[in-house]
Amino acid sequence: IASRQDTEKNEKVLIAIKNALVVFDLDSSDPLKRLAAIGASSSNLDSNVRAKLNSIVTNKDLPRELRDAAENSLTKIEDRVSRFRLIETIFFGLSLGSILALAAIGLSITFGVMGVINMAHGELIMLGAYTTYVIQLLMPDLIEYSLLIAVPAAFIVAGLVGICIERSVIRFLYGRPLETLLATFGISLILQQAVRTIFSPLNRSVITPEWMSGSLEIAQGLSITYNRLYIFVFALLVFAVLLVIMQKTRLGLEVRAVTQNRAMAQAMGIRNTRVDILTFGLGAGIAGVAGVALSQLTNVGPNLGQSYIVDSFMVVVF
Numbered sequence: 001i002a003s004r005q006d007t008e009k010n011e012k013v014l015i016a017i018k019n020a021l022v023v024f025d026l027d028s029s030d031p032l033k034r035l036a037a038i039g040a041s042s043s044n045l046d047s048n049v050r051a052k053l054n055s056i057v058t059n060k061d062l063p064r065e066l067r068d069a070a071e072n073s074l075t076k077i078e079d080r081v082s083r084f085r086l087i088e089t090i091f092f093g094l095s096l097g098s099i100l101a102l103a104a105i106g107l108s109i110t111f112g113v114m115g116v117i118n119m120a121h122g123e124l125i126m127l128g129a130y131t132t133y134v135i136q137l138l139m140p141d142l143i144e145y146s147l148l149i150a151v152p153a154a155f156i157v158a159g160l161v162g163i164c165i166e167r168s169v170i171r172f173l174y175g176r177p178l179e180t181l182l183a184t185f186g187i188s189l190i191l192q193q194a195v196r197t198i199f200s201p202l203n204r205s206v207i208t209p210e211w212m213s214g215s216l217e218i219a220q221g222l223s224i225t226y227n228r229l230y231i232f233v234f235a236l237l238v239f240a241v242l243l244v245i246m247q248k249t250r251l252g253l254e255v256r257a258v259t260q261n262r263a264m265a266q267a268m269g270i271r272n273t274r275v276d277i278l279t280f281g282l283g284a285g286i287a288g289v290a291g292v293a294l295s296q297l298t299n300v301g302p303n304l305g306q307s308y309i310v311d312s313f314m315v316v317v318f
Contacts (some may be wrong), residue, residue: 234293
């Protein structure tokens with residue numbers, strides 16, 4: 001096996017050979033060689049190496065020096081594993097937090113401009129997820145490109161539904177936030193039941209494209225999944241685009257003006273109705289985009305939005 005190291009080119013095979021040699025040395029009859037192998041194992045996270053170290057620690061027939069060295073190596077390994085778990089937990093939180101941020105952006109825009117507490121926002125996220133599912137149903141041979149198509153499609157679908165909600169219900173309730181809360185809660189129930197009627201109450205799974213599958217191994221024992229990494233980057237891109245819209249476009253200027261002083265903005269010639277429609281459509285569209293990202297982390301179902309709406313409101317408040 002040792003001679004194969006000089007000719008082998010595959011990195012994963014070389015790691016497997018190295019781990020095998022360490023395991024063999026841990027069983028060596030030479031105490032010095034065994035002690036050296038134990039010291040070299042302190043940063044090795046291979047399960048076979050850890051199992052062999054555990055057997056050395058629990059073997060009372062071995063010299064105390066070997067057992068203490070093995071226990072010291074195991075302690076270092078556990079510390080390394082704990083650090084890697086912390087990093088993975090932080091990354092997991094960032095990926096989930098990025099989706100909540102996308103959902104919260106839409107909520108904060110509509111509340112800031114119109115003072116509307118939109119309890120149907122979670123169902124707009126759900127519609128974005130179902131849009132991804134439908135696109136994959138209609139284009140089974142283009143799964144690799146489905147998400148690229150689903151993002152603008154979900155934005156349009158959720159945005160149009162949001163505009164319909166604003167024009168049919170919410171525009172009659174401006175200035176009455178408690179009543180908008182109750183009305184949009186009723187709308188959320190209607191949307192949930194509509195989805196149950198069309199797609200059935202069962203959860204649907206969305207296929208993850210090959211370029212989002214698998215994981216990126218940063219170090220032995222530390223890897224991050226590509227889907228969560230792409231979702232985090234995607235959330236940053238959406239935030240950057242929205243920032244440009246709010247700071248560099250006429251719509252953004254009008255939105256900021258209405259947010260600061262609605263009456264004065266109207267007196268200056270800004271059409272508040274147009275701003276309200278576009279703002280609500282923008283917030284709803286971003287919720288749909290969040291649904292596309294969420295479809296890559298969990299199954300798509302009628303209750304998908306309810307699982308995230310409370311957390312999204314907490315993000316807005318925070």
